Amino acid sequence: MQDEERIKPVNIEEEMKSSYIDYSMSVIVSRALPDVRDGFKPVHRRILYGMMDMGITHDKATKKSAAIVGEVLGKYHPHGDSSVYGALVRMAQPWAMRYPLVIGQGNFGSMDGDGAAAMRYTEAKMSQVGEAMMQDIEKETVDMNRNYDNSRDEPSVLPTRIPSFLVNGATGIAVGMATNVPTHNLSEVIDGTIAYIDNPDIDTEGLMHYIKGPDFPTGAYIMGNVGIKSAYETGRGRVILRAKAEIEAGMQHDKIVISAVPYGTNTADLCRSIAALSNEKKVEGIANVNDESDRDGMRIVVDVKRGQNANVVLNKLYKMTGLQTSFAVNCIALVPIPGTHPAKMRPQLLTLKECLRHFVEHRHDVVVRRTRFDLRKAQERQHILKGLIIASDNIDEVVRIIKASKNTQVAMEGLMERFALDELQARAIVDMRLGQLTGLQQEKLHEEYDELARKIEYFNQILSDPELCKKVIKDELLEVKEAYGDERKTEIMPDMTNFNAEDFYPDDEVVITISHLGYIKRTPLAEFRAQGRGGVGYKGSSTRDQDFIEYIYQATMHNTMLFFTAKGRCYWLRVYEIEEGTRQSKGRAIQNMLNIDPDDRINACLHIRKLRDEDFCKSHYVVFATQQGIVKKTCLTEYSRPRTNGVNAININEDDRVVSVVLTNGSDEIIMANRNGRAVRFREEAIRTMGRNATGVRGMVLDGGDDEIVGMVCVNDPERETILVVSEQGYGKRSLVDDYRITNRNTKGVRTLNITDKTGKVVAIKSVTEEEDLMIINRSAITLRLHVADVRLCGRATQGVRLIDLKKRNDAISSVCQVPADDEEEVEILEGEDGATPITETPESPEVNE
Incomplete structure (x- = not known):
């Protein structure tokens, strides 16, 4: 009878629908899609937070990757260790991340498709860019959530100063949707962000004056800007990538030298595909292909047979191999739902302007919360200093009261009653060291108090003046640009993908x-x-x-x-x-x-x-x-x-x-x-x-x-x-x-x-x-x-x-x-095959009538 009461009949269709929706939302929000504010999925965020907890910053020694993975698994990410280590490896690969967030020591894979060594063999630490993602996290700048076992807090988002969603891109496959965001140049994105802050009504064309297009870590070329503009205006577009190749003329034959390949191209597979096309006679004129890449850079050499047009061979390779690929931009990310606190997230297709807007709003929120935290701490310290200054001005009486008191509590009560202090100030006076009674130290107290007064006034101005708040955001972005900005690696070329062999x-x-x-x-x-x-x-x-x-x-x-x-x-x-x-x-x-x-x-x-x-x-x-x-x-x-x-x-x-x-x-x-x-x-x-x-x-x-x-x-x-x-x-x-x-x-x-x-x-x-x-x-x-x-x-x-x-x-x-007709004069001719002397003219045979 009890078993029958515990059985609850349900509609299987409704149960499947409800369970699948719960599962899909979990995948979308908690696994596969990045947050537009910091550009991170939960696993990347937890790795950096765990490394910061371990204190392995860029100026410290590296630690075993296995230790980092264990730290993240045990405290924040209760999933498979391969998922954590795979994410850690990618964050350290300079051909995958435009600005790597982790410094790797050991074998972290290669562009040839080689996998990383096991986590017990490799070591890692945070890079300076990774630290910039974590800056000010201790100042209550972001909301903290309880971890999976409610034993500690973890950040819901990072207070990043770097617009990582655009800078390092993102890729992920959720349920019913996917995201694929290309990497960008940090200097250009920051310039575009500042332009948006100065003019929130700026259009896509105006932003493209600063952000020219994606900038991939492998360099190469982007062919045309039609796909770029479509991606920036609608969130979806197709960018054509082409390898950087030059033709070197030689005495025996020409060579095609490839020095950069499209983003995501496996160089070993590329060499194999070129060789296969040559063996199958699909591309004529290739004598040999060899990967001569080393630590100084990439160099893949394709030898062109004598007499063949190297330009035509190269353009056939563009058409039939990974020397030319397309990057399908699909800019979907999690964005905060307005009016919800803590912020609830939903997936959304984003334009370039919307990506910048969400980042600027996030930075505004971080700066305001940080300023409030700094203001509170400054006011608390100023309050303590006020009591210390009172004590230093009346040091003889303070010493008398403390000396006459039976214990610390009595001394604190006596000071609070005599000088109208609160408990915090009285405790600070009681805990004050004798060295602070010197004249020099008393002067420093007054200087610190005045400095805090100026800071408090500045913090209040930031909170009350939106323009000053914008200036703070822009100044910090310019600092990031100065510290980590660099030149573009990917060149944007005119669209020449419609190859016409006749031109060669x-x-x-x-x-x-x-x-x-x-x-x-x-x-x-x-x-x-x-x-x-x-x-x-x-x-x-x-x-x-x-x-x-x-x-x-x-x-x-x-x-x-x-x-x-x-x-x-x-x-x-x-x-x-x-x-x-x-x-x-x-x-x-x-x-x-x-x-x-x-x-x-x-x-x-x-x-x-x-x-x-x-x-x-x-x-x-x-x-x-x-x-x-x-x-x-x-x-x-x-x-x-x-x-x-x-x-x-x-x-x-x-x-x-x-x-x-x-x-x-x-x-x-x-x-x-x-x-x-x-x-x-x-x-x-x-x-x-x-x-x-x-x-x-x-x-x-x-x-x-x-x-x-x-x-x-x-x-x-x-x-x-x-x-x-x-x-x-x-x-x-x-x-x-x-x-x-x-x-x-x-x-x-x-x-x-x-x-x-x-x-x-x-x-x-x-x-x-x-x-x-x-x-x-x-x-x-x-x-x-x-x-x-x-x-x-x-x-x-x-x-x-x-x-x-x-x-x-x-x-x-x-x-x-x-x-x-041949306009040149008649010249002496070669001998025939049988060695007979050539005849240049033979008397005409007479006409023979029928």
Whole structure:
């Protein structure tokens, strides 16, 4: 029966709600969130108070951390020792606290993420800044609460002279809320606080004239002040932090030297992430990364491979590693609820001005309470001095009364009756030493009394004059600034986070080559000097066995390359992203740069400067030609949004492949050529615009057998352009565009080159002008550059002239492209691979009519 009476039924929903609210409020108020007045959570406050009780100030010897933790645990903080020691360690780390509150002796961890040694091995004491947080606590400046077992008092807040909430920041995760406040420069915060005291109506912009922004202990850079202003105006903002790095030029290669990292960055993890990006080929150009930091400072060195642009590598590292991070400001703290005493606290999102206001109000309260305490003590001492002065003025009578008294109590009563003294004054006279009866000591009593009178008047002025009280607060803040202020560590830079790699590359002309086995590189056009028609050429790439240069394109560094595969997919790459190489270098496998299927390959390219120009894209078209004579036209807009995995560019039949792609303006003319030496010319309007996934229409009728389309050109200016065709054995010729009559598409066309055993089949067709040069590469990697003007005009059906001298019997033309003319004079050329003497000019072969 008794058990039934003790059981009380409750609603489980209400009980859970009530219990969780109690728990969450306990976490919010008593554990996770700092007090806006002193910037401390209870554990930090108790550590400093416990250290002060132990007397381990900055001018004393350090004591074992275990002793400090035991003191705090036993008297004030009945929780785990790891929480107390963890907080103590952080208060001593100069990379975590802008102004450390504890001086640590021993291993207190490192920026590499190393943990501190066990508390039995380390020692600590208060720093001068930590002592400034405790100053005047003995003068009843703050409310004291009973500790967890009601055995002693502990402060509810510290009477700090330092605006620690902003200066050292705070971080914590409560229930349903979190706080993350960055550190600031003490001198700037004090200047801003004084400005607020002088003008309580000052706005955020006015405060930012003094408080420029966060100042982190690790230095580095803050990129822009937009996030700073948002955080100061609303309490929330996003600050972009960037490492301090410089590029050191070297004889062999450049180095990126990192001397400061963003706040909270683990340097060991940073080095590992840089190395991983290099190993995974996500960031090209990194040869090695090494942490050379020592006691003199941080130094992380990233070696950049020869020929790579260190600025581009650095900016990629900013984007992909901890060299650039963001600090999400969330300024939530506990603030006193007005009208409650002792002050009850509640969490609140605070602006910069509100943080300063709460600190100034706290300092005002501390100064007033301290002044009242000093005034009371001064008045008490003055009261005692008044009695001592009376006694000194009547010393003979005082001595007589004391001497005649039976005991101390009787003597005190006699003095109180004779001189109208109270008990305190009488006791002070009875306890007075004989040495105080000298004339000098009597004079000191009068001086002390007068000094106390002046102090009492000053204290009363402080309590009665608000302006004088403000002056006291400002003077004390200036003293703190003078004692502990320093220069900023974190520089605020203009916002340059929108990195544009084009800014680091001049828009130079380059030649892009793709080998038969899929190796790609870019080479400065200037490396290919013009030679005479019929020359042997330069030694080209050192390709693998059975590999040769198959495609060659001319572009500039700021162009966007559109790569089209045989299967009809499109991929994008900026020209400056292609690895640079010399004429002799092999290049890099394109499969490592683009997500191309293993059984697919690049067959055509376009280089476009204005891919981001919407009007340009809408007015231009991409025209495809396939091996089986199919053509298709699609608006360039369909290919203007790059995607990592590429897109379908054209629907290709199973036995077909893309062989050529050109860019048109909608009113150009198209000329297609086949292997057997025929070409067809028709207007672009004959092809209707289709989508990316369309197959296209018939452009040219083939002869059957092994016949196929070898190329397609776009004619924009028939009066200026000429049609160049090149055969396998190095023969070629130019013909007027008008030599090819305009027909409809889906026809066989007309003769464009007289095919013989000496010439071989047609391998290329190009639209050229006399202001251009021609680049010819054969399968043995020999490259020839010659002036188009050196190839004279011939009839449409002629055999042409020799363009390049193929010394090897099994050699053949691999690729042809036109490039801007080389203005430099012709120079002696290098020997060919087989050691043959270069030929600078070969007599023209006679024209051979059909």
